[in-house]
Amino acid sequence: MPHFQSDPLDERHDGAKISLPSSKIAFSTDSFVINPLFFPGGDIGKLAICGVVNDLAMCGALPTYLSVAFIIEEGLPIETLGKIVSSMAATARENHVQIVTGDTKVVEKGKGDGLYISVAGIGQIVSKSDVGPKSINPGDVIIVNGDIGRHGISVLAFREGMDFETSIESDCASLLEQVKCLLENNIEVHCMRDLTRGGLAAALGELSQQSGFNFEISEELIPISEPVKSACEIMGFDPVNVACEGRFVCFVPEKDSSKALEIMSTFSSTGFNPAKIGKVDSQTQKLVKIANKIGTQRIMEIPYGELLPRIC
Amino acid sequence: MPHFQSDPLDERHDGAKISLPSSKIAFSTDSFVINPLFFPGGDIGKLAICGVVNDLAMCGALPTYLSVAFIIEEGLPIETLGKIVSSMAATARENHVQIVTGDTKVVEKGKGDGLYISVAGIGQIVSKSDVGPKSINPGDVIIVNGDIGRHGISVLAFREGMDFETSIESDCASLLEQVKCLLENNIEVHCMRDLTRGGLAAALGELSQQSGFNFEISEELIPISEPVKSACEIMGFDPVNVACEGRFVCFVPEKDSSKALEIMSTFSSTGFNPAKIGKVDSQTQKLVKIANKIGTQRIMEIPYGELLPRIC
Secondary structure, three states, rough: OOOOOOHHOOOOOEEEEEEEOOOEEEEEEEOOOOOOOOOOOEEEHHHHHHHHHHHHOOEEEEEEEEEEEEEEEEEOOOOHHHHHHHHHHHHHHHHEEEEEEEEEEOOOOOOOOOEEEEEEEEEEEEOOOOOOOHOOOOOOEEOOOOOOHHHHHHHHHHHOOOOOOOOOHHHHHHOHHHHHHHHHEEEEEEOOEEOOOHHHHHHHHHHHHHHOOOEEEEEHHHOOOOOOHHHHHHHHOOHHHHOOOOOOEEOOOOHHHHHHHHHHHHHOOOOOOEHHHHHHHOOOOOOEEEEEOOOOOEEEOOOOOOOOOOOO | OHHHHHHHHHHHOEEEEOOOOOOOOEEEEEEOOOOOEOOOEEEEHHHHHHHHHHHHHOOEEEEEEEEEEEEEEEOOOOOOOOOHHHHHHHHHHHHOOEEOOOOOOEEEOOOOOEEEEEEEEEEOHHHOOOOOHOOOOOOEEEOOOOOHHHHHHHHHHOOOOOOOOOOOOOOOOOOOOHHHHHHOOOOOOOOEHHHHHHEEEEHHHHHHHOOOOOOOOEEEHOOOOHHHHHHHHHHOOHHHHOOOOOEEEEOOOHOOOOOOOHHHHHEEEEEEEOOOEEEEEEOOOOOOOOOOOOOEEEEOOOOHHOOOOOOO
């Protein structure tokens, strides 16, 4: 309560009574079960707020209100909870979003894993046209806003106690400012999707299914940092399947693609390298085709099961 | 997905894009960690939907959209999940509320307890005046809509394998229709609160704190069924601390109290006995005073810790 100050929360009623400036909203939810709770580049609290803020941003919406629900395992030190809640409050402030309602449950030792957090968010839709899979058109350019795989590799390496020469930090970050900037500059954004569980392969595979079109991707254009590439080789992962928490793909018409890339570049720290990685084809088999350097094409599949470790 | 059919969900985007008929909304969330998942009179799915629908109703709002997030422990049989999800869908339909967005996470065996569900809900505020703790006035009559303690006792008895002569069923139910009926009949509802964790004592204790006034309660007016009374004696519980999931207290001015009671009675099955149990005093020590049959007064305390078992 002291961390999440807001008027609706202060009333301490069964729910928050709030006003929205417009009736067109986006509504999204995610549960966060990441282990460990703290990882290089973030913690479950920052991840939880960024995760829902990003889901709303992907709908062309600015987040306005959040709810948070905690499932705490008996024995979680109160300072650990304090650190996480403080990180949530800071991340919410940075994203100009209020935490207005919440819930706390405690389960017995052995019935949880320290802490699980569920967040739901309401956002105001500000995009002029509909941003979603159904707006994807043949000819659209597919842009990714930076190098992929940092989050998943950083968490897995940290969990397994692996030590690489170059430390890999999670890409966990809010995408709100980038998305706002794209929309404010009248980029005709057809669709956006953040690369969380299942990474680039899952996002593209699902969007191809949902839009009804094939996508053509060039493997060599996908930005991947050297440390992530090496770690993936050692750990046996394909980087396209590895989760990110601050990366998204954006579908824009050819005419806007260079300007969109330029805008995304202004948000990238050195080496993040946003890139055009492919385009939407007019064929309708709903396949994601990926071509390597020598031109050989294969199908990029949506990863399932064991390929989706608990990293969010 | 097949159970929760709705257009926004069908789009399968990162969030649901929805429209609200008005800008005054209520927003609430709860996590449900009840053990066992099925209990006499309900299951975790029905409980989760009713819980959030009731929280919104307590704000004077009609629920319009829900989000659901599942944390599933590895090994939960898919039929069990199916039964619960089907119960959620049915309860949502009964309450005219759409499930528009969601999330599913799986945690390793031993890191959960079968299934945890987090639900968040958006509702349209329909009450003309503000319904909340700050609207409580001295002189308000306090009404409870039925006999207390069924949910907690039913779950605890079932969990402990206790067998009573008369079986006790949970009171788990939606309060939406009752609340709608009170508001449509122009009952001047000042505040409502459902009697979940901590039961009547927690609800009254918190509302007394939040409103700033003392409450005067008559113990003999509190409706408690004989089976619940006996079970409480055997198990060592005070019924006023036991959770309900279909009971609420309602604060109305004297002039509307009989009509409110009459309306609540139409929603009660035989023996539920809604009742006026006390009134708001003008004194401001923020105490809930409870008088027994022979007139002795004691303070009703908000229960903590061990008195709050995992029954929701």
